[in-house]
Amino acid sequence: MRISLGAVSRPLESLNDKTGTWAVMVPRIDRERCIGCGECYMFCPDCCIEMVQEDRKRYAVVDYDYCKGCGICSEVCPANAIEMVEKVIE
Amino acid sequence: MRISLGAVSRPLESLNDKTGTWAVMVPRIDRERCIGCGECYMFCPDCCIEMVQEDRKRYAVVDYDYCKGCGICSEVCPANAIEMVEKVIE
Amino acid sequence: MRKVVRGFYAVAYSVKLCKPNVICAYPITPQTEISENLAEMYANGELENCKYITAESEFEAASILVGASATGARTFTATCSQGLILMSEVLINAAGMRLPIVIVNTNRALSAPLSIWNDLQDSMLLRDSGIIQIYVEDNQEVHEMIPQAYKIAESTMFPTMICMDGFKLTHAYEPIDLLDQETVDGFLPPYEPPIKLSIDEPLTFGAYAPPHCYMEFRYKMHKDMLNAKNKIEDVFKEWGEIRRDWGGLIEFKEGKTVLVSLGSLVGTMKEVAKEMGLGYLKVRTYRPFPYDEIREALKDCDNVVVFDRAVSFGYEGVLTIDIRNALYGESPNVYSFIVGLGGRDVPKEVMEDCVSKVLSGRAERYRFEGLKDFEEVTY
Amino acid sequence: MRKVVRGFYAVAYSVKLCKPNVICAYPITPQTEISENLAEMYANGELENCKYITAESEFEAASILVGASATGARTFTATCSQGLILMSEVLINAAGMRLPIVIVNTNRALSAPLSIWNDLQDSMLLRDSGIIQIYVEDNQEVHEMIPQAYKIAESTMFPTMICMDGFKLTHAYEPIDLLDQETVDGFLPPYEPPIKLSIDEPLTFGAYAPPHCYMEFRYKMHKDMLNAKNKIEDVFKEWGEIRRDWGGLIEFKEGKTVLVSLGSLVGTMKEVAKEMGLGYLKVRTYRPFPYDEIREALKDCDNVVVFDRAVSFGYEGVLTIDIRNALYGESPNVYSFIVGLGGRDVPKEVMEDCVSKVLSGRAERYRFEGLKDFEEVTY
Amino acid sequence: MFFGKGHSACYGCPLPIAVRNVLEALDGRCFVVNPTGCLEVTSSQYGRSAWGVPYIHSTFENAPSVASGISYALEVLGRENEGYVVVFAGDGATADIGVGYLSSMLHRNDNVLYICLDNEAYQNTGNQQSSQTFLGASTTTTPAGRVIPGKTLRRKDMIAFALAHGTPYVATSSIAFPRDLRRKAKRAVEFVGSKYIHVHCPCPTGWHFDPSKTVEVARLAYETALFPIVEFEYGRLVRVKKIKRRKPVEEYLKVQGRFRHLFKHPEGGRIISELQRIANENAMRFGLD
Amino acid sequence: MFFGKGHSACYGCPLPIAVRNVLEALDGRCFVVNPTGCLEVTSSQYGRSAWGVPYIHSTFENAPSVASGISYALEVLGRENEGYVVVFAGDGATADIGVGYLSSMLHRNDNVLYICLDNEAYQNTGNQQSSQTFLGASTTTTPAGRVIPGKTLRRKDMIAFALAHGTPYVATSSIAFPRDLRRKAKRAVEFVGSKYIHVHCPCPTGWHFDPSKTVEVARLAYETALFPIVEFEYGRLVRVKKIKRRKPVEEYLKVQGRFRHLFKHPEGGRIISELQRIANENAMRFGLD
Amino acid sequence: MVIIKVRFHGRGGQGVVTAADILAVAAFKEGYWTLSFPMFGAEKRGGPVVSYLKISEEKVYDRDEIHDPDYSVVLDPMLLGRDVVLGLKGWLIANHPSLEKAKERTGWRDTVAIDATKIALEILKRPITNTAMVGAFAGFTKIVKLNTLKETVYEWFEKKGEEVAKRNVEVVEKAYKEVEG
Amino acid sequence: MVIIKVRFHGRGGQGVVTAADILAVAAFKEGYWTLSFPMFGAEKRGGPVVSYLKISEEKVYDRDEIHDPDYSVVLDPMLLGRDVVLGLKGWLIANHPSLEKAKERTGWRDTVAIDATKIALEILKRPITNTAMVGAFAGFTKIVKLNTLKETVYEWFEKKGEEVAKRNVEVVEKAYKEVEG
């Protein structure tokens, strides 16, 4: 264990916490429907949506390692491109 | 010496402190001029002016035991009835 | 009636039975649910002649109680840690003003680093302040201590603080023999303050004291606190008669080697003592400090093993220092183990390990026990 | 240059020479004129690269310095009594965050009853808190201690508090050999913090620590504070070389009977010791506590006579408890006299009287000395 | 990344929405000060920090002062241009326990952007009332009981409070409108001195609604005019977010567990009308309709 | 006698003038709460109390809370009719160190008459600036120096502050007008809940003028509109004390030592105009002329 | 003194603490001393939560968290992994549709699996699995009788309405029998 | 070690502390160690104020207030009374127009009286008597030389302007000589 001076902590070590395990439901983004508006990106409390530019299409991608499955993205998507689906339990 | 519970103190024991000794100048009230308006009474920071009713005349009297001689009464008297005079040093 | 309840409720329910007039507290983990339980009783109209006030800070909560107590109200607050330190100026003031406010402190570590978990650094830091401090072992004891604390506070006119371990006790859900109103009413008379703010007898509270009399006030405070020991003993005894005997200022079991501690660690300590055939000493009243009782109890034993959960940084464990002072000039070896800071568990094995260190001569004057390996880095 | 100046100025001028970046304090007697002197220097443009801020409370003043210190500024505040207790939550936090804030505490009694006069109850109450505490004997010492305190604070990363007696020192107008800028510059390098808030290296300050690591942080803090003893010795030695040797963590003169105290009482104590042919021990660094030094110094003497100016209500004098702990297992008789609370004078005669009580076997374990006759009343 | 994934806030927590949008708007050039509270506890555990910008937490109540201290230090060390000093503080820290320090910071007009993340209670300790909790809300310290129907006091008006201190820039925003919040953050830092933005942050855990509805609830607060969205520069109201068709407060209340009792308790009707009155007053005061 | 002779305030101190007039107006039916400060120190030494009414001093910052506590206790003990709870507090206690507790008391609208005795600095500790000190004043912590010409910050607006909390009764008064103060004290106690009166109290010792001029200086503050005398009920301005012929601020400034440097310092002129601007603004805002 | 130690794993909001508490009351009714408490954590809703239960014939003094449970009860299938069997001395009682998969995820042999989510969804219409797992625990260990448990559960949920109480009793019974069977 | 102990009595605002301080500086210039300080009081302006001065050949350690002064210097005639001679071992130096009256008020034989108020009003036009009494003390005791004192007083008041400084020097000289004469 590392014990620092005054308990200062290094930045962004939260990335080691894969909060994706919290999710019961997860969003599935329909890439066809997605209009790349970025609403889901802006609203995701877990900062786990990325906007990807591919050719001339911009669309949203979920980082399931962190997505807690709150469902907000699905609620805010103006294109109805996000559906919440049950996470597969292995 | 009396030591009370929680240092509660009895009321108005300040009366034992004769702050009149502080005064260098003291007010002299000209009873003739005094119109009994009570301004000096109301403004005296040392609460040492009393209004006295005598026959049909109301006038102000100074309690020299406490008067510190600030001169406020003299300043506020609308009848110019109060003069500040040097306290006699015995 | 025996019922399975959580520690919070054991406190809140007992407070209710004591019929306080003004309750004012501020949320802080792990105290909050005490206030929440009281708030619920209040919302349901179960607290008679009582105001429950939501303050905007602990400092304010304590200050409201200063006003209320000086006016003759029976008062209650609960807090801990940052909250206790934040209100400390007011509590120290209340002690000097001799206001019998009853406080439950759900012991929690101090920041930084922030910790919501348990140790005794918070209440022990205020050991000089003129507040009676009683440490309880479990939720039955805290439940029964509340009425006793009121009686102690109001007959000695000192703020009285019951210290109960955060989480370990507050969050424990366990069977409690609940008191009933009749028992408490029979034990605890209504509060009739010898001094109070009133128009009829307009006293001046909170006067200041120049050098010609300050020291006498502080001496009186000290003397009254020493005398409070007798009063506390009496209250404990009276309680013992009507209810259950929990012991006096200390609870003591003889032995050549005696373990010493307070709070929720006492349970484990007693078990270890039993299993290993040792004595133990539980400090129930920490201020006033039971000097004579402790000295008498421990002076002839070989080893005293103190389990401390508060450190005076740059010196040693807080309880240990007090114990050694009490034993000064006597011959027992006093060993100190600092354990359980910031919620670190203190399993029986750790205690046993400490004891075997002592018995085999491997113990030092004091030692942090239960540490993990770590590497020191700048960041 | 030797000049007749008041204690306040001896502090303020020395602070100025240390080139602090942020100064923030709140008025309280008898601290205020330290801030006032600094405010005047500020208004006259004499403090370079420095902000002087008027806070709205001591709590705020300390908090502003937490922000400033974490950002890499050299900081200063002064306070005492109610102000010190009011800011205590912040200072304790700063200690854990390891921020090298330098504080001058002009010791004053605690309320209630309110007293603006001197004793040590305020700073001693915070002895557990992870703040280095240094007590000075006179204004020359405080003047010279300021640069040393900065060096200590910044090399150990602990808040460092110089405790000087209110009135007795602050208000004394006496000849002081004033330091010059060159001397201080040569001794005290600019502050280069090992950790600070910056965009380039975006650290997280004030993280919280769950039970799996909290105890290690506190252990480290304790260990670092013990290690600070060496650092302090070094700084004192270095100062002794360039300027004047004031001794180490303690100043000690042998004797069969040894008087012990700290702060401004030391002057009188030394005189009494000299006149009566006794030894004395001056505690310079109170936290970290010089356990080994004190034990070594006192273990073979007959009588140790402690003059205490802070009480742990319901127990004993605060310094005494610490001293007895240090001497545990050794044989000297330790007598304690609680004197000078709330500005009560401690003339030589009182000290002499205490000593003769000790020498003639009439002394008790501890005693309040210098009390007047009084009658106890309800009001 | 200025605020990392992997923080431990609840499902659907509003706080990170506010935080990341502000930090992104300011390009991460921020010294963040954060008092104790949900945000702190979910983002600053030792060894698990979610912060990619310099960050400090000291106590629950002193964030404004710590921020002042940073701004003074930056100034005096010649580092003013390194970044903005930004406070993210809960409503309890802001309007209750820290309100005196906020007053002092605003009074000195220190160069700090203060953002209150208002989830209307002490959520970190489990939804106890704060001075920002709405009338009628059931919280753990103002539970809806047989006698008392939830919180009985009105809200402390923090906009009036900030304006009373002569604060150059004062605004409200909501996590329902991240673009609005971004714009305001950018606008705010154009002002020298103190700026105060009060951001509405509905908390699914404390308010008892489904985590997926965080944004919807926030939007309803705006649409009912219970939480008006306004902007003041130098004390002058310069902009409001008009409401197209104002909804009755019931629509907002009924989606939240904390107001459920109002629809049953004998006092409930009275409280709902009082809340409607407050909404109407807001609409009037700021010209929202 | 409600406030006794023999107290130890300075010659010409304004504080007892305010205190005795309020106590007399309320017939001494008062529980007085008084934080640390000049009034406390000069009236409550052990064995020398000047108080003829029940009185309590606890700390410097907690008077509002102590007052709340008294009012709750009186209520719950069935003693509400015994008397009013009245705070007399200095400006430092009120607007600075105690401002958070005042905020809280006003927010809960506790049944307390809070009177701020504003002598514009921490006079008890020797005239250090407070948030109520006027711009330009030389105090011991904002001394007029070679570089800095006295205090550089504006005043914290305590009227706006009290109003921001929805306080039912808010007023200012001055020791220059004891009849005004008496009337306001009487009016105030007709309101249930919190009432706030801010009383101007020029201090001869700290401000450096002759003790006989206390009343005159107070009158000048009013006549220059630097200290407006106003009255709000339920947030509405119901009455102002109009100024017959408004005087230039210089007339007020020049009679006090604390402003002397303004007539010499290079920055002095600018500050005087700024003060005049503030006076004009007051006159406008409240319609004083 | 024998103490039966049980550790419950779930997520904030799933009723993990309630699970331990209900069993504590039921066991208390059967004459045991019980001590239950939540993990002393600072987690928010959604984060992993643990609670503990100690059951004994005599008063329990040891208030430490449980590091060597006799039983580990896992309310949420997603949590099945190394963590939940840490220090485990006896049986893992897992909410999972498949015993094999459950074993696979944890590597623990002595496992009982029950599809508590399914039972909960079926009867309660919500995936709150605490009562089902309480039933499963009781059914498997027989430490508390079914009737005692049913009574306890009923009393527990009564304040939320008779309907809720009844359904939870049903859940408990179903799970009890399923595991017992 | 001989310490000369002087106690000054006056009122808040009369410069009692300054009196002790000026003498301290003057004595320091003459090679003495000095220690002066105000009474540690909470009095407001107008209330009685005391200050102390200790003069010695060696460093002074004793920081207690002076209870047994060698000299008591009283700046305000109204204060003459029992208080000012309390513990006095030597001379009372009093501001009073009449030696007899002064003695009468205090009952102290060894008294020097000087009408300091008159001197002050004459030269300073204000009844601030501290410098006059400093001069009187020096003239009577000869502990500090007149020139040293004049220099000290000049430096002390220089920051208030040359005129003020000069006048105070004049006051000191006049009082010194009057008492000496």
Ligand SMILES: Cc1ncc(C[n+]2csc(CCOP(=O)(O)OP(=O)(O)O)c2C)c(N)n1
């Ligand atoms: C002095 C002090 N009192 C109480 C607490 C406990 N505490 C920590 S956070 C918190 C509530 C935070 O509420 P708020 O500021 O609204 O932030 P939220 O968690 O709601 O986002 C409380 C009461 C504390 N840490 N310190």
Ligand SMILES: Cc1ncc(C[n+]2csc(CCOP(=O)(O)OP(=O)(O)O)c2C)c(N)n1
């Ligand atoms: C916590 C704390 N800080 C500082 C002080 C010192 N102090 C006492 S009174 C006072 C100033 C009082 O100012 P104000 O409230 O304006 O009253 P005034 O004396 O001017 O009438 C100060 C700074 C204190 N007693 N307590």
Ligand code: SF4
């Ligand atoms: S479900 Fe929630 S956490 Fe997951 S991507 Fe959508 S908004 Fe983000």
Ligand code: SF4
């Ligand atoms: S909100 Fe919907 S449409 Fe917009 S980027 Fe996200 S998924 Fe695509």
Ligand code: SF4
């Ligand atoms: S001079 Fe001052 S103290 Fe004396 S009576 Fe007149 S106003 Fe009162």
Ligand code: SF4
């Ligand atoms: S103010 Fe003048 S006229 Fe009026 S009562 Fe006093 S002395 Fe008489």
Ligand code: SF4
């Ligand atoms: S309790 Fe509310 S504000 Fe706090 S982390 Fe959870 S959702 Fe966010």
Ligand code: SF4
């Ligand atoms: S300093 Fe001013 S306010 Fe204080 S007692 Fe003296 S005159 Fe009154």
Ligand SMILES: [Mg+2]
């Ligand atoms: Mg909140």
Ligand SMILES: [Mg+2]
């Ligand atoms: Mg003031």
